[in-house]
Amino acid sequence: MNRRGVNVTAGVAVVGVMVAAPLVLSGYQIVFVLLTLLYIGMAYSWNLISGYTGYLSFGHVAFFGIGAYTVGVLVATHGWPWPVAVLTGGVLAAALAVPLGWIMLRLRGPYFAIGMLAVAEGTRLLASVWRGVTRGGLGIFVTTTYNVVPVYYSLLGLVVVVMTLTYWVDNSRFGLRLLSIREDEDAAEVLGIDTTRRKLTAFVMSAAFPGMIGGLYAWYIGYIDPGSVFALSFSLNMVLMTLLGGAGTFLGPLIGGASFAVVLESLWARFPAYHLMVTGVAIMAIVLFIPNGIVAVLRRFGLISRRRQFASRVVRRSQRRTDEGPAPTTEKSDVAAG
Amino acid sequence: MSPPVDALLSVQGAVKSFGGVRAVDGCTFDVAKGSTTGLIGPNGSGKTTTFNLITGLERPEEGEIYFEGQPLVGKRPHQITRSGLGRTFQTTRVFPDMTVVENMMVAAPEDNFDDSADRAIELLALVGLIELREEFGGNLSYGQNKLVEIARVHMRPHRMVMLDEPFAGVNRTLAEQLVDYIEKMHARGVTYLIIDHEMKLVMRLCQRILVLDQGKLLVEGLPEVVQNDPAVLSAYFGQE
Numbered sequence: 296m297n298r299r300g301v302n303v304t305a306g307v308a309v310v311g312v313m314v315a316a317p318l319v320l321s322g323y324q325i326v327f328v329l330l331t332l333l334y335i336g337m338a339y340s341w342n343l344i345s346g347y348t349g350y351l352s353f354g355h356v357a358f359f360g361i362g363a364y365t366v367g368v369l370v371a372t373h374g375w376p377w378p379v380a381v382l383t384g385g386v387l388a389a390a391l392a393v394p395l396g397w398i399m400l401r402l403r404g405p406y407f408a409i410g411m412l413a414v415a416e417g418t419r420l421l422a423s424v425w426r427g428v429t430r431g432g433l434g435i436f437v438t439t440t441y442n443v444v445p446v447y448y449s450l451l452g453l454v455v456v457v458m459t460l461t462y463w464v465d466n467s468r469f470g471l472r473l474l475s476i477r478e479d480e481d482a483a484e485v486l487g488i489d490t491t492r493r494k495l496t497a498f499v500m501s502a503a504f505p506g507m508i509g510g511l512y513a514w515y516i517g518y519i520d521p522g523s524v525f526a527l528s529f530s531l532n533m534v535l536m537t538l539l540g541g542a543g544t545f546l547g548p549l550i551g552g553a554s555f556a557v558v559l560e561s562l563w564a565r566f567p568a569y570h571l572m573v574t575g576v577a578i579m580a581i582v583l584f585i586p587n588g589i590v591a592v593l594r595r596f597g598l599i600s601r602r603r604q605f606a607s608r609v610v611r612r613s614q615r616r617t618d619e620g621p622a623p624t625t626e627k628s629d630v631a632a633g
Numbered sequence: 634m635s636p637p638v639d640a641l642l643s644v645q646g647a648v649k650s651f652g653g654v655r656a657v658d659g660c661t662f663d664v665a666k667g668s669t670t671g672l673i674g675p676n677g678s679g680k681t682t683t684f685n686l687i688t689g690l691e692r693p694e695e696g697e698i699y700f701e702g703q704p705l706v707g708k709r710p711h712q713i714t715r716s717g718l719g720r721t722f723q724t725t726r727v728f729p730d731m732t733v734v735e736n737m738m739v740a741a742p743e744d745n746f747d748d749s750a751d752r753a754i755e756l757l758a759l760v761g762l763i764e765l766r767e768e769f770g771g772n773l774s775y776g777q778n779k780l781v782e783i784a785r786v787h788m789r790p791h792r793m794v795m796l797d798e799p800f801a802g803v804n805r806t807l808a809e810q811l812v813d814y815i816e817k818m819h820a821r822g823v824t825y826l827i828i829d830h831e832m833k834l835v836m837r838l839c840q841r842i843l844v845l846d847q848g849k850l851l852v853e854g855l856p857e858v859v860q861n862d863p864a865v866l867s868a869y870f871g872q873e
Contacts, residue, residue, distance in 0.1 A: 475728055481726075606767070612754065
């Protein structure tokens with residue numbers, strides 16, 4: 296079996312285990328896995344824009360909150376079925392990302408990061424003052440039913456979709472173009488890459504998923520208010536998880552999100568008073584010792600391939616050609632001397 | 634002003650200031666189709682800024698620029714590149730976290746994957762980097778980066794390529810390879826505009842030389858004529 300076959304088989308096996316998990320796990324354990332899926336999904340969403348293009352969004356919780364409020368308003372006030380409301384949340388977040396990205400993606404580096412922070416605060420304030428729709432600080436009681444298992448499966452489905460999308464991005468020329476923006480945006484433009492269009496596409500994709508995940512969160516938690524679904528800490532966690540795993544990689548958000556959930560849960564359980572402090576120390580340790588994330592460490596030890604699939608395609612092609620006849624190469628020593 | 638009929642590229646009265654300094658100050662010149670033209674001048678004479686104006690990285694305050702009769706001012710860099718005009722940078726801009734092959738593929742037009750792959754391999758073979766195709770850009774030497782950048786700009790079938798100091802900091806053997814390569818591509822119909830301080834190579838490659846000084850065109854002509862022009866010597870050495 297080739298590498299691709301192994302990967303697909305492993306992926307299907309993991310999804311199979313995840314599908315069966317709620318049948319054997321305890322209630323607490325299901326909730327833990329559910330929240331882990333939520334973290335992983337959010338990390339993957341953030342990775343699509345910030346990991347690949349290097350535009351670090353510190354306000355991605357805006358899309359999460361928009362999705363949560365879409366479900367809150369449509370389900371509680373208008374009696375929509377929750378799956379339709381969740382999808383609507385995703386569509387609405389993506390639709391809002393178009394004009395928002397058009398404006399915000401003109402800002403570079405720290406200006407974009409701070410600008411997005413302001414956007415998230417703006418949406419939180421809007422949810423607080425738009426009382427006619429959001430009931431302001433009173434919040435919305437979305438549901439009184441217990442929806443853990445349906446939310447679990449919905450999140451699992453979303454994570455599979457966003458991972459598949461990321462896998463495609465990671466192995467496509469579209470993804471390579473996004474990476475070139477992260478590396479050197481002006482150079483990318485001069486090579487003929489329409490950086491604005493690429494960035495905007497990635498931004499819209501990265502907004503749609505938090506919209507749906509936020510909606511599912513609202514249906515799971517049952518009550519939302521501006522402070523809980525537009526929390527700054529959520530945006531920061533997305534950054535943290537992705538950087539921990541490895542930004543701009545396929546496996547980074549999975550590894551980062553899962554380890555984040557495990558660490559957070561064990562710290563919370565063992566040091567209820569100090570867990571935030573320990574988290575802070577953990578962040579410092581990550582930045583100091585594995586600035587490029589866990590994926591970079593695994594790559595260094597050869598446990599994950601550094602090579603993207605389509606690059607291998609080019610290389611295989613060149614090997615076939617050199618097998619057929621000698622390529623007109625010049626002396627390598629001349630080149631190395633340069 | 635109207636676009637000239639016979640010139641591939643035409644810069645007409647371009648002006649660009651930074652603060653109080655007029656880096657390009659009413660610069661006017663044409664580049665003939667099928668030529669290899671040298672753009673020389675002392676440091677700070679506005680050569681690179683002129684490249685930036687042509688490729689859309691900077692916008693001129695005054696003046697017009699035409700490529701194949703089409704106005705370029707106001708277009709975005711990728712649009713200008715897609716119209717058939719490519720460039721390299723003085724300090725190389727190879728993407729460090731991408732392999733050599735990825736650097737090539739990312740610059741390919743959005744058409745058939747296999748055609749692009751073949752082109753990438755052919756170009757890498759031409760500049761002698763086929764062995765390093767899976768090396769990351771950040772691990773290459775300065776000279777190798779120059780080669781990747783020059784190979785990469787040819788991933789698109791440009792009708793004109795502008796090279797900003799392709800020979801600077803490059804050893805003799807490598808520079809000779811570059812000259813061979815440029816001559817080869819020129820024979821295939823690519824028009825070149827080359828900035829460099831390596832006079833011997835510029836004189837050898839170019840049929841025509843443009844000399845910039847203080848943001849203006851000082852002299853233009855055949856290499857041997859320009860070389861001995863008193864105004865050029867004065868600009869370079871401060872002679873009367």
